[in-house]
Amino acid sequence: MADAIVAPPRIVGDPSIGRRKNTGRSALGLRLIATLYVAVLVLLPVVLIIWRTFKPGLSEFFDALSQTETTHAFELTAIVAGSAVVLNTIFGIGVALLLARYRFPGRGLLSAFIDLPVSISPIVVGLALILVYGHGGWLGGTVATIGISVIGSIPGMVLATVFVSLPLVARAVIPVLENEGTEQEQAAQSLGANALSRFVRITLPTIRTAAAYGVVLSFARCLGEYGAVLVVSGNFEGQTETATLRIDNLYELDLNADAAYAVTFVLVAVAVAAIVLISFIRRRQERAS
Amino acid sequence: MGIEVRGVGKRFGDFVALEGVDLSVRSGELTALLGPSGGGKSTLLRIIAGLESPDVGQVEIEGVDSTKLAPQHRDVGFVFQHYAVFKHLSVYRNVAFGLEIRKRGKDEIRRRVMELLDLVHLSQFADRLPSQLSGGQRQRMALARALAVEPKVLLLDEPFGALDAQVRKELRNWLRRLHDEMHVTTLFVTHDQEEALEVSDELVVINQGRIEQIGSPERLYDHPANEFVMGFLGPVTRLGDRLVRPHDIEVFLDAAAGTVEAKVTRLQRIGFEVRAELDAGTSEPWVQLNRGQAEALGLEVGETVWLRPARDASMLEVAS
Numbered sequence: 001m002a003d004a005i006v007a008p009p010r011i012v013g014d015p016s017i018g019r020r021k022n023t024g025r026s027a028l029g030l031r032l033i034a035t036l037y038v039a040v041l042v043l044l045p046v047v048l049i050i051w052r053t054f055k056p057g058l059s060e061f062f063d064a065l066s067q068t069e070t071t072h073a074f075e076l077t078a079i080v081a082g083s084a085v086v087l088n089t090i091f092g093i094g095v096a097l098l099l100a101r102y103r104f105p106g107r108g109l110l111s112a113f114i115d116l117p118v119s120i121s122p123i124v125v126g127l128a129l130i131l132v133y134g135h136g137g138w139l140g141g142t143v144a145t146i147g148i149s150v151i152g153s154i155p156g157m158v159l160a161t162v163f164v165s166l167p168l169v170a171r172a173v174i175p176v177l178e179n180e181g182t183e184q185e186q187a188a189q190s191l192g193a194n195a196l197s198r199f200v201r202i203t204l205p206t207i208r209t210a211a212a213y214g215v216v217l218s219f220a221r222c223l224g225e226y227g228a229v230l231v232v233s234g235n236f237e238g239q240t241e242t243a244t245l246r247i248d249n250l251y252e253l254d255l256n257a258d259a260a261y262a263v264t265f266v267l268v269a270v271a272v273a274a275i276v277l278i279s280f281i282r283r284r285q286e287r288a289s
Numbered sequence: 290m291g292i293e294v295r296g297v298g299k300r301f302g303d304f305v306a307l308e309g310v311d312l313s314v315r316s317g318e319l320t321a322l323l324g325p326s327g328g329g330k331s332t333l334l335r336i337i338a339g340l341e342s343p344d345v346g347q348v349e350i351e352g353v354d355s356t357k358l359a360p361q362h363r364d365v366g367f368v369f370q371h372y373a374v375f376k377h378l379s380v381y382r383n384v385a386f387g388l389e390i391r392k393r394g395k396d397e398i399r400r401r402v403m404e405l406l407d408l409v410h411l412s413q414f415a416d417r418l419p420s421q422l423s424g425g426q427r428q429r430m431a432l433a434r435a436l437a438v439e440p441k442v443l444l445l446d447e448p449f450g451a452l453d454a455q456v457r458k459e460l461r462n463w464l465r466r467l468h469d470e471m472h473v474t475t476l477f478v479t480h481d482q483e484e485a486l487e488v489s490d491e492l493v494v495i496n497q498g499r500i501e502q503i504g505s506p507e508r509l510y511d512h513p514a515n516e517f518v519m520g521f522l523g524p525v526t527r528l529g530d531r532l533v534r535p536h537d538i539e540v541f542l543d544a545a546a547g548t549v550e551a552k553v554t555r556l557q558r559i560g561f562e563v564r565a566e567l568d569a570g571t572s573e574p575w576v577q578l579n580r581g582q583a584e585a586l587g588l589e590v591g592e593t594v595w596l597r598p599a600r601d602a603s604m605l606e607v608a609s
Contacts, residue, residue, distance in 0.1 A: 183369050183371065183373035184373050184374075184375055184376070186340055186360070186367070186369075186373065187367065187369060187373040187375070187431075187434075188375070188386065188390075189340075189359075189360045189361050190338055190339075190340070190360050190361070190363075190365055190366065190367040190435075191361075191366075191386050191387035191390060191434065191435075191437075191438060192361045192362075192387055192390045192391060192438060193361060193386075193390050194361055197390060201386075202375060205377040206376070206377065
């Protein structure tokens with residue numbers, strides 16, 4: 001669901017530059033086509049989901065959501081997506097600092113590699129993780145001896161989710177760091193600030209909106225992850241079943257379409273909330289710059 | 290000594306930014322580092338601040354060997370060309386930054402910050418964000434921020450370079466007066482010779498990573514050590530085989546002792562100044578006169594006149 005929103009935030013530049021006044025017949029035609037296209041592809045399905053969700057009635061909707069397996073699926077999604085976002089934020093800010101501030105051999109390669117996960121199919125990611133951590137996998141034996149099970153349990157699902165949303169925070173933060181340069185940090189340093197207080201007092205406040213944008217984007221992406229998690233989780237009902245897996249299981253296995261749509265609706269609602277939040281952050285960012 | 294630099298050298302790849310630089314800056318003085326862009330003056334300033342490290346050589350600040358000291362332990366105030374304001378902090382918090390880092394008491398910070406904002410005429414803007422200030426105001430705030438921690442030395446890197454001409458003139462006068470009140474050892478980088486001549490007690494001319502000459506502005510203007518210094522500090526023209534300032538050439542209507550004959554080829558009036566271009570056979574000097582002088586001589590294009598350097602003119606032999 002959130003796979004589509006991967007465009008980096010606009011941080012620099014005057015938004016009015018390159019924007020033509022939308023008069024004239026060709027502009028009108030383009031607007032009509034664009035609106036129609038979006039309406040048919042996006043708006044119609046979303047509206048239909050809402051309509052389909054509430055067709056059986058409100059009490060059925062709430063009943064479907066209060067099933068033990070369903071609440072468990074939501075909890076699991078929150079845990080997996082939450083941990084993945086925390087890891088992505090720490091890694092993302094670290095890598096962004098590395099790529100924006102330092103020149104080192106292999107920098108271009110690193111930059112290309114962190115983008116790889118979004119372009120690889122999630123199923124492939126899942127299979128790759130099984131090759132590494134599964135039975136007889138490269139690291140499978142090692143993690144088993146220290147008592148961690150990766151495949152078929154939460155650590156594997158978190159790994160898969162981290163993988164597919166890896167660059168989102170970093171890509172949001174890098175342009176801001178490049179744009180701001182290092183003078184503020186140098187000024188802070190000459191005023192007596194050590195590395196930690198420079199990071200806390202200067203760097204973090206500078207990137208906070210961009211990072212927030214990346215975090216929301218990451219979270220939306222993590223919530224919607226299906227393929228990679230399907231492969232590594234084992235998809236056990238009530239154990240390793242996330243909200244997206246739950247939807248598929250309800251629909252395909254339990255033939256309970258009503259309940260499937262109820263869960264779907266919740267995910268759609270969260271995605272819409274995320275988009276509203278993102279546009280709010282964007283506006284704040286544009287005003288600040 | 291305020292700042293003592295010994296044998297400092299720095300390369301960026303193949304580019305030699307500084308080579309064998311020795312420099313002493315006396316305590317309490319206002320010293321200008323003057324030179325063309327890419328000449329190494331900013332690099333030298335950043336090495337003194339610790340923002341760059343030298344490949345060779347030593348830096349001493351108020352008698353303390355600081356070569357290996359991190360910038361945050363050097364007790365220097367640094368002012369950047371593009372202000373380097375903390376965008377997310379108010380003017381007050383910007384100035385308070387160094388004091389907060391040093392964990393001073395709230396009352397002390399308040400007193401000191403208000404005192405400094407008063408000094409830089411920004412008291413009424415204490416609660417604003419830097420983005421709400423003009424360029425000149427931002428740079429005054431940056432200066433107050435650097436002074437707040439009572440640094441041993443104040444380093445300014447082209448502090449007025451990003452400002453327009455009017456504000457630049459105002460601020461340089463103001464910096465001079467401020468320095469006369471505070472007497473903090475100050476080193477400032479500029480590529481503007483007028484600024485350097487007007488503001489500084491001591492002038493250091495740097496070119497291609499080397500120091501060309503050190504001395505008072507008057508001394509350097511009147512007794513330049515070489516062609517580069519002479520040319521960088523003011524206009525130069527060639528009369529015979531000597532370099533001389535165009536306002537140091539005397540013009541006669543008749544031959545006199547030590548004069549050479551020349552023909553006026555062009556006259557140009559710029560405000561109160563008159564520029565006469567001449568053909569003196571072996572050289573083509575130009576002479577700077579004021580309107581009164583030009584009128585008294587009744588100069589006209591095509592006329593023959595006689596030229597000689599004024600008695601106390603600064604001159605250099607043309608390098609052969």
